[in-house]
Amino acid sequence: MKSALSQAQSLIESGFSAQGSGHLDAARQAYEQALRLVPEHPTALQLLGLMARNEGRLEQARDLMKRSLAVHPTQPHVWNNLANTLEALGDSTGALTCLDRAVSLQAHYAEAHYNRARLLWARGDATQARSALGLAMVHSTGAQAPHWALLAQISDHAEGPQAALEVLSQGLQRVGEHPILLHDQAVLLQRLARYEEALRAHERAGALGLHAADASYNRGNTLQSLGRLEDAEQAYLQALEQSPWHRLAHYDLARLLWRQARKDWMRQLDAATSAQPSAAGTAMGAAHRAELLALKGQLLWRSDQLEAAQQAYESAWHLNPQAEYLDGMARCAVRLGRIDEGLVLHRQALKQAPESAMLWASIASSLLVAGRLHEALDPARRAVDAAAQDQMAWALLSTVYRHTNPERAQALLGSDLMAVIDLPPPDGWMDMGGFHADLIAELDALQQDRQAPVDQTLRGGTQTLGNLFDLERPCISALRGTIARAMDAFLAKLPDQTEHPLLGRLTGRWRYSDSWSSRLSSRGRHTNHVHPHGWISAVYYVQVPKVCTDTESRPGWLQFGVPDEAMDLGWPPMHEVQPVPGRLVVFPSYWWHGTKPFVSPEWRTTIAFDVLPA
Numbered sequence: 001m002k003s004a005l006s007q008a009q010s011l012i013e014s015g016f017s018a019q020g021s022g023h024l025d026a027a028r029q030a031y032e033q034a035l036r037l038v039p040e041h042p043t044a045l046q047l048l049g050l051m052a053r054n055e056g057r058l059e060q061a062r063d064l065m066k067r068s069l070a071v072h073p074t075q076p077h078v079w080n081n082l083a084n085t086l087e088a089l090g091d092s093t094g095a096l097t098c099l100d101r102a103v104s105l106q107a108h109y110a111e112a113h114y115n116r117a118r119l120l121w122a123r124g125d126a127t128q129a130r131s132a133l134g135l136a137m138v139h140s141t142g143a144q145a146p147h148w149a150l151l152a153q154i155s156d157h158a159e160g161p162q163a164a165l166e167v168l169s170q171g172l173q174r175v176g177e178h179p180i181l182l183h184d185q186a187v188l189l190q191r192l193a194r195y196e197e198a199l200r201a202h203e204r205a206g207a208l209g210l211h212a213a214d215a216s217y218n219r220g221n222t223l224q225s226l227g228r229l230e231d232a233e234q235a236y237l238q239a240l241e242q243s244p245w246h247r248l249a250h251y252d253l254a255r256l257l258w259r260q261a262r263k264d265w266m267r268q269l270d271a272a273t274s275a276q277p278s279a280a281g282t283a284m285g286a287a288h289r290a291e292l293l294a295l296k297g298q299l300l301w302r303s304d305q306l307e308a309a310q311q312a313y314e315s316a317w318h319l320n321p322q323a324e325y326l327d328g329m330a331r332c333a334v335r336l337g338r339i340d341e342g343l344v345l346h347r348q349a350l351k352q353a354p355e356s357a358m359l360w361a362s363i364a365s366s367l368l369v370a371g372r373l374h375e376a377l378d379p380a381r382r383a384v385d386a387a388a389q390d391q392m393a394w395a396l397l398s399t400v401y402r403h404t405n406p407e408r409a410q411a412l413l414g415s416d417l418m419a420v421i422d423l424p425p426p427d428g429w430m431d432m433g434g435f436h437a438d439l440i441a442e443l444d445a446l447q448q449d450r451q452a453p454v455d456q457t458l459r460g461g462t463q464t465l466g467n468l469f470d471l472e473r474p475c476i477s478a479l480r481g482t483i484a485r486a487m488d489a490f491l492a493k494l495p496d497q498t499e500h501p502l503l504g505r506l507t508g509r510w511r512y513s514d515s516w517s518s519r520l521s522s523r524g525r526h527t528n529h530v531h532p533h534g535w536i537s538a539v540y541y542v543q544v545p546k547v548c549t550d551t552e553s554r555p556g557w558l559q560f561g562v563p564d565e566a567m568d569l570g571w572p573p574m575h576e577v578q579p580v581p582g583r584l585v586v587f588p589s590y591w592w593h594g595t596k597p598f599v600s601p602e603w604r605t606t607i608a609f610d611v612l613p614a
Contacts, residue, residue, distance in 0.1 A: 004037045004038055005037075005038055007034075007037055008034040008035075008037040008038040008041055008044065009034075011030045011031070011033050011034040011037070011044075012030065012031065012034050012041070012043050012044055012047070014030050015027040015028075015029075015030025015031045015034070015044075015047070016047065018030060019047075019051070024051065027047075027051070028048065028051060031044045031047050031048050031051075032044075032048070035048075040067060040070075040071050041071075042068040042069075042071045042072035042075065042078075043068075045064050045065070045067045045068035045071070046064065046065055046068040046075065046078045046081070048064050049061045049062075049063075049064030049065040049068065049078075049081070049082075049085075050081060052064060053081070053084070053085050053088075058085055058088050058089050059089070061085045062082065062085050062086065062089065065078055065081060065082040065085060066082065069082065074105055075105075076101075076102040076103075076105040076106040076109050076112065077102075077109075079098045079099070079101045079102035079105070079112070080098070080099065080102045080109070080111060080112045080115060082095075082098045083095040083096070083098035083099045083102065083112075083115060083119075084115065086098060087115075087119065092119050092122065092123065095115075095119055096116065096119050096120070099112050099115055099116045099119070100116070103116065103135075107139075108139040109139070110135075110136045110137075110139040110140040110141070110144075111136075113132050113133070113135040113136035113139060114132075114133065114136035114140075114144070114146065114147060114150075116132040116136075117129045117130075117132035117133035117136060117150060118150065120132055121150065121153065121154060126154050126157055126158060129150075129154055130151075130154050133147060133150055133151055133154070137151075143171075143174040143175045144175070145171065145175050145178040145180050145181050146180070147171075148167060148168065148170070148171025148172075148174070148175065148181060149168075149171070149180055149181060149184050151167050151171075152164040152165075152167040152168045152171070152184055152188075155167045156188070161188045161191050161192055162192070164188055165185065165188050165189070165192075168181050168184055168185045168188070169185075172185070177204065177208060178208075179205040179206075179208040179209055179210035179215075180205075180210065182201045182202075182204050182205035182208070182210070183201070183202065183205045183210055183214075183215050183218070185201045186198045186199070186201035186202040186205065186218065186219075186222065187218050189201060190218070190221060190222050190225065191467075191470065192470060193225075193466065193467075193470040193471045193472065195222055195225045195226045196226070198222045198225075199219070199222050199223070199226065202215070202218065202219040202222060203219075206219075211242065212242065213239040213240075213242040213243035213246045213249065214239075214246075216235050216236070216238040216239035216242060216249075217235070217236065217239040217246060217248055217249045217252070219235045220232045220233075220234075220235030220236040220239065220249070220252065220253075221252065223235055224252075224256060224465065225465060225466055227448050229256065229260065229448065232256060233253065233256060233257070236249045236252060236253035236256070237253070237268070240253070240268060240272075244272055245272075245288035245289075245291070245292065247291055247292065247295055250268055250269050250272065250292060250295060251295060251299075253268055254266055254268070254269055254299055254454070255299075255453060255454055255455065258299075258303070258451070258453070258454040259448075259449035259450065259451060259452070259453055259454075259462070260449065260450055260451075261450040261451050265454075266296070266299065269292060269295065269296045269299070270296075272289075272292050273289060273292050273293050273296055273312075273315070286319045286320055287319070287320045289319055290315075290316040290317075290319035290320035290322070290325065291316070291320075293312050293313070293315045293316035293319065294312070294313060294316040294322075294324065294325055294328060296309075296312040297309045297310070297312035297313040297316065297325075297328050297332075298328070298455075299454055299455070300312060301328070301331070301332065302454050302455045303454050306332045306335055306336050307332075307336065309328070309332050310328070310329050310332035310333060310336070312328075313325050313326075313328035313329045313332065314329050316328075317329065321352075322352075323349040323350075323352035323353040323356065323359060324349070324353075324358070324359075326345050326346075326348050326349035326352070327345075327346065327349045327358070327359055327362050329342075329345050330342045330343070330344075330345035330346040330349060330362070330363070330366065331362060331365075331366060333345060334346075334366040334369050334370060335369060335566055339366075339370045342366055343363070343366065343367075343370070346359070346362065346363040346366060347363070349362075350363065355386060356386070357382075357383045357384075357386035357387030357390055357393060358383075358387075360379045360380075360382040360383035360386060360393075361379070361380070361383035361390065361392050361393045361396055363379045364376045364379040364380040364383060364393075364396045364397075364400070365392075365396055365564070365567075367379065368396065368399060368400070368563065368564075368567045368569070369564075369566050369567050369568075371568075371569075373399075373400055373403040373404065373569075374403075374404065376396065376399075376400050377397075377400045377404055380393065380396040380397040380399075380400050381397060383396065383397070384397050384501075388501070389501070389505070389535075390532060391501075391530050391531055391532045391533070391534055391535075391588075391589040391590040392530055392532040392590070394412065394501045394590035395530040395563075395590045395591070395592055397412075398412040398413055398590065399563050399567075399569075399592070402561075402571070411500070412500075412501070412588075412590075413560075413561065413574060413591065415575060417494075417502060417587065417588050418560070418575065418585070418586060418587040418588070418591075419490045419584075419585070419586045419587075420577055420583065420584075420585050421486050421490070421583070421584045421585075421586070422580065422582055422583050422584075423482055423483070423486060423540075423582050423583070423584055424482070426475075426478035426479060426481065426482045427478065428474075428478060429478075432581060432582045435475065435478075436542055436543065436581055436582070438474070438475050439475035439476070439479065439542055440542060440543055440605060442473045442474070442475045442476055443464070443517045443519070443542065443605060443607075446464045446465075446468075446471075446517065447462050447464060447517075447519055448465070449462045449463070450462070457526050457527045457528075457529040457594070458518055458520070458524070458526060459524060459525050459526070459527060460520060460521050460522070460523050460524030460525060460597070461518055461519050461520035461521055461524040461604075462518070462519050463516055463517065463518045463519075464516050464517045464518075465516075466516075467512075467514060467515050467516075468515040468516050468517055468607060468609070469512050469515040469609060470515075479540070479607070480512070483538070483540065483584060483609075486584055486586075487510065487536075487538075487586070487611065490586050491506065491508075491510065491536075494506060501588070501590060502535065502536065502588045502590075505535060505613045506613070507613045507614060509613065509614035510535075510536075510611045510612065510613055510614050511611060511612055511614045512609055512610075512611055513533070513534065513609075513610045513611060513612045514531075514533075514534070514609060514610045515607065515608070515609035515610075516607070516608060516609070517542075517605065517606065517607045517608075518605070518606050518608065519603050519604070519605045520556075520595075520598075520603065520604040520605075521603065522598070522599050522600055522601060523597050523598070523599060524597065524598070524604065525594065525595045525596060525597040525598075526593075526594045526595045527564075527565060527594055528559075528562050528563060528564055528565055528592050528593065528594035529564070529592070529593070529594060530589060530590055530591065530592055530593070531589040531610050532589075533589075533610070534589030534610030534611070534612070535588075535589055535610070535611060535612045535613060536586060536587070536588060536589060536610070536611045537586075537587060537588070537589045537591075537593075537608070537609070537610050537611075538584060538585060538586045538587070538608065538609055538610075538611075539558065539584070539585050539606050539607070539608045540583070540584045540585075540606060540607045540608070541579045541580055541581050541582065541583045541584075541605075541606055542581060542605040542606060542607060543581065543602070543603050543604065543605035544556070544579045544580060544581050544602075544604055544605075545598055545600035545602035545603070545604055546600065546602065547598050547599065547600045548578060548579050548580075548598065548604070549578075551578070554576060554578070554596060555596055555597065555598035555599065555600075556579055556595060556596060556597075556598035556600075556604055557576050557577060557578055557579060557595065557596050558576065558577040558579060558585060558593060558594075558595055559573035559575070559576050559577075559593065559594060559595070559596060560573060560574050560575040560576070560577075560587065560591050560592065560593050561573050561574030561575060561591070561592055562592055562594060563592050564592070579604065579606075589610060
C-alpha cells in the first residue's frame with residue numbers, strides 16, 4: 001500500500017499535468033488533496049501559490065509560497081516566484097531580499113539575476129543593476145531580448161541615447177528582429193529627432209506582432225513629429241482602444257486636438273470619465289478613473305475653466321481620496337475667490353501627505369493669491385526644504401522674501417545672476433540678418449499648430465514640439481554651438497555659493513534639457529511663470545517686431561519679477577530687457593518672467609531652453 005507521501009506525490013504529478021492542459025480546477029483539487037494527505041507539502045504549497053498569483057490573488061500567493069519555504073527553504077525557484085509576487089504587491093525591498101536568497105542558492109540562476117537587475121534599476125542603482133544583468137546574460141542559455149532592452153536603458157542613463165542605440169543594434173544582431181527591441185529603438189530614434197527611421201522601426205515592430213498600447217502611443221508621437229497629425233490622432237485612439245486607461249495617450253491626444261483648435265479636444269477624456277466601465281466597481285478601476293478625472297481637471301485648469309476643473313478633481317477624490325486631488329480642488333477654489341474653502345482643502349491635503357513639497361508649494365501659492373504674504377513664508381520654506389531643486393518652491397520663497405526680507409530677496413534676485421549677451425553670427429554666416437533668414441525658414445517648417453499648447457504659458461501664438469536642440473538642422477545646430485560657448489563664459493564668471501539654489505549647483509559642466517521655439521502674433525504674450533524643472537533658463541531672439549524699439553511703453557519686452565498674475569501683488573518689474581534679434585538672455589529658472597503684449601502684423605519669434613548641471 002502506498003504511503004501518504006507517495007500518494008501525495010502522485011496527486012501533485014497528476015495535478016501538474018492537468019494544469020499544463022488548462023484544467024485548473026482539477027489541478028487545484030489534486031494539490032489540495034495532496035495537502036490533506038501531507039500537510040505543508042512544499043511542492044503542493046508553491047504550486048497553489050503560483051496558481052493564486054496567476055489569478056491575481058497576490059496575498060494568498062505570498063502566504064502559500066512563504067509556507068512552502070518555511071518547510072523547505074532551499075528552493076531557489078520559489079524564492080524567485082515569491083520575489084515576483086512581492087514586487088506585484090509593491091514590496092521591492094522584500095523582493096530583492098528573496099532574489100538575493102535565490103542566487104545564493106543557485107549562482108547560475110539567470111532569471112533571478114535578471115529580476116534582481118530590473119529591481120535594482122527601478123531603485124536607481126545603475127551600477128548594481130548592470131552587474132546583475134551581466135550575470136543574467138552570462139548564465140542565460142540563449143540571447144534574451146529583455147536583457148538587451150534593459151541594458152539599453154541602463155546605457156541610456158549612463159552614456160546617452162546614442163550608446164543605448166548601439167546596445168540595441170547589438171541585441172538585434174544577436175536575437176534577431178525582436179518587436180520589443182525594435183520598439184525601443186524607435187523610441188530612441190524619436191528622441192534623437194530621427195523621425196523617419198523611428199517610424200520605420202515602429203512599423204516593423206508592428207508587422208512582427210507588437211500591438212501594445214505603449215507601442216501605439218509612441219508611434220503616435222513619431223507621427224506627430226513628422227507632421228502627420230491625422231495619423232497621430234488615429235495612433236493615440238488605437239492606444240486607447242488597447243488600454244482605455246492609458247493616461248499619456250489621453251493627455252497627448254487632448255493636447256494635439258487643442259493645438260488644432262478642435263472643439264472636441266476633450267471628447268475621449270469625457271467619454272472615459274463619464275462611462276461606467278465593467279472594471280469601475282473594482283478598486284483598480286476606481287483608481288484608473290480617478291486618475292483620468294484628475295487629468296481632465298489639470299487640462300481644464302490650464303485652459304482657465306476653473307469651475308469645471310474643480311468638479312473633475314472633486315469627482316476624482318470621491319473615487320480615490322488622494323491628497324493631490326484635494327490640492328486640485330483647493331487651487332481652483334482659491335482662484336475662484338473662495339479663499340477660506342480653498343485653504344481648508346489645502347490643509348486637509350497636507351494632513352494626508354505632510355512631506356510633499358508640491359503640496360507645501362501649492363498652499364504657499366494660494367496664500368500669495370489671497371494676499372497673505374506673511375502666512376506664505378512657512379509653507380514656502382517647507383517646500384524648499386522638501387525639494388531643494390524645485391524652482392517653483394524657490395520662486396515662491398523669493399516672492400515672500402521681497403515682502404519680508406529684502407536682503408535675502410536680493411541674494412536670490414540680483415541682476416548679477418542674469419546676463420544679456422548679443423551673439424555674433426555663427427560660423428558660416430557673414431551677418432546675423434542672413435543667418436536669421438535661414439533660421440526662420442527652419443523654424444517655420446516646424447510650426448504645425450493653430451493655437452498655443454493648452455499646458456503652456458503662451459497666449460496668442462504657437463510653439464514647436466519636442467526638444468528643438470535635438471534636431472540636426474544647419475542653422476539650429478550652428479546656433480546650439482554658439483549658445484554653448486556663451487553659456488560656458490557666463491557660468492565661468494559665477495561665484496560658488498553652497499546654499500544658493502543656482503550657485504550651489506555649479507559643477508563646471510552642464511547640458512541642455514528642454515528647448516523649443518515660440519512664435520507670437522499680434523497681442524500675443526507669455527504669462528508670468530517660472531520653469532519648475534530647470535536650473536538656468538534662457539531666451540534667444542530671432543525675429544522681433546519693429547514696435548519693440550519703443551522704450552517708453554516697451555511692447556513685447558521681457559520682464560522679470562512680476563509674479564503669477566493671479567497673485568495680483570501690484571509689483572513693477574525688477575528687470576526689463578528689450579528683445580533684439582541675436583540677443584540671448586540668461587537667468588535663473590526660478591525667476592518669474594513673462595512678456596508684455598504687442599500690436600503688430602510682424603511675428604515675434606524666439607528660441608527658449610533650460611539647462612541642468614551635468
